[in-house]
Amino acid sequence: xxxxxxxxxxxxxxxxxxxxxxPDWEGFTLWLETSADHVAAYDIAMGLDDSVxxxxxxxxxxxxxxxxxxxxxxxxxxxxxxxxxxxxIAVPGALWFATLDRNVDIRSGxxxxxxxxxxxxxxxxxxxxxxxxxxxxxxxxxxxxxSAQFEVDHDPSRRFSVQSxxxxxxxxxxxxxxxxxxxxxxxxxxxxxxxxxxxxxxxWTVQAxxxxxxxxxxxxxxxxxxxTVALWRRGQLSYRDAPLSQVVREISRYTPQPxxxxxxxxxxxxxxxxxxxxxxxxDKNLADFMGLRRVQEGGSVRISDRP
Numbered sequence: 453x454x455x456x457x458x459x460x461x462x463x464x465x466x467x468x469x470x471x472x473x474x475p476d477w478e479g480f481t482l483w484l485e486t487s488a489d490h491v492a493a494y495d496i497a498m499g500l501d502d503s504v505x506x507x508x509x510x511x512x513x514x515x516x517x518x519x520x521x522x523x524x525x526x527x528x529x530x531x532x533x534x535x536x537x538x539x540x541i542a543v544p545g546a547l548w549f550a551t552l553d554r555n556v557d558i559r560s561g562x563x564x565x566x567x568x569x570x571x572x573x574x575x576x577x578x579x580x581x582x583x584x585x586x587x588x589x590x591x592x593x594x595x596x597x598x599s600a601q602f603e604v605d606h607d608p609s610r611r612f613s614v615q616s617x618x619x620x621x622x623x624x625x626x627x628x629x630x631x632x633x634x635x636x637x638x639x640x641x642x643x644x645x646x647x648x649x650x651x652x653x654x655x656w657t658v659q660a661x662x663x664x665x666x667x668x669x670x671x672x673x674x675x676x677x678x679x680t681v682a683l684w685r686r687g688q689l690s691y692r693d694a695p696l697s698q699v700v701r702e703i704s705r706y707t708p709q710p711x712x713x714x715x716x717x718x719x720x721x722x723x724x725x726x727x728x729x730x731x732x733x734x735d736k737n738l739a740d741f742m743g744l745r746r747v748q749e750g751g752s753v754r755i756s757d758r759p
Contacts, residue, residue: 463493481568491571558583560598564685569593573612576601578684580705598705601629601642601682618651619666626660629682633701636667642681665698689726696720696742700755703738706731707753714756717744 466480484490558567560577568574570590577583581598593602594615604612606625614621614630616637621630626644630637639648640663648664648671649655656671658664663676680690691699697718704711706728724741726734735753739746745758 459489459493463490466494477565477567481566481574484568485571488571554587555584556587572605572607572610574603576682576685595630595632597632599629599631599682599684601627601685603627620649620651622647622649627681631702633705636665636698636701639664639666640676640681642678684728687728689728692723693721694723696722696755699738703734707734708732710752711735712749712752712754714754717755717757
C-alpha cells in the first residue's frame, strides 16, 4: 500500500504527541479512524521509531550534518519524515519493522481512557490497567492487569483474541469487557458472543447478558445486566449476588491499600452498586453496607464480621 508522505508526517507527529505529558487520545482516535491509510501510516511510524533507535549511529552518519543533534532517536519527529526515510535507505539492512519481537505496552493512569487500537477495534481502558500486543499484530492482545472493554467490528476473516493469564477470549465482532484480578479473570459480554478457552483445555461460550469468572481452572457463568458491563466507565462497580471474596479482590485495584477479607465471611454474597470515586472510601462503603468491620492491619485493610 502506497502511503501519502504527508500522512506519514502526521502519524509521526501523533506518535510524538502521545508520548508527551498530556496525550490527546480523543483527537488521536478520530484521526486514526479516518481511513485504513491512517492506520497503516501509524504502523509505519511505530516501525520507523524502532528502526531509528536500533540504527542511531548509521542514521546519524547518513543524515546531513545540519540535521544531526545529540539525540538521534526522535530525529524523525523533529526534522520530518522525509529526512529519516532518506537516511534509512542509506543504512544497509535497516527495516521499518526491525523489532518485531518487541511488544507495545499501553498503560492507563489514574483515570479511564479510550482509544482506537486500529481501524477495527476500539478500547476503553480502566484506570491502573495495562494492555500489551506485538508491534506487528493488533489482533492478539494481552490484558496484563486491570480491566478493559473491547468493541470489535465484525470481520469473519480475522480473529481477535484477548489473553488474560491462562484464559483466551476469542471474538469475531462484539462488545465485551475483561477484568484481570490476580489469578481470576472475568469476561462480561454486552453484545454478541465470545468464546473463552483455557490453556489446559476446555472451551465455553459466553453470550450477551452473561459473565464468566475463571479462577484456578474453574469456570462459572452467571447472568448479568448487559447495561452494567464496564460500568467503571461511569465511575461505578455493580454486583449481583457476588461472593465477598470476588468483590474485595476487584475493589483492591482502586483502593490505596490492598483489601483482604476474613475467610470466615469470604463466601457471603453482595448485591449493590459501589461508587469508585478516588477509591479511598470503597472498602469502608462496602463494610458499612454489609454491616461488617473494617480494620487497618499494617499496610492493608481487613474486612471481617463484627464481634
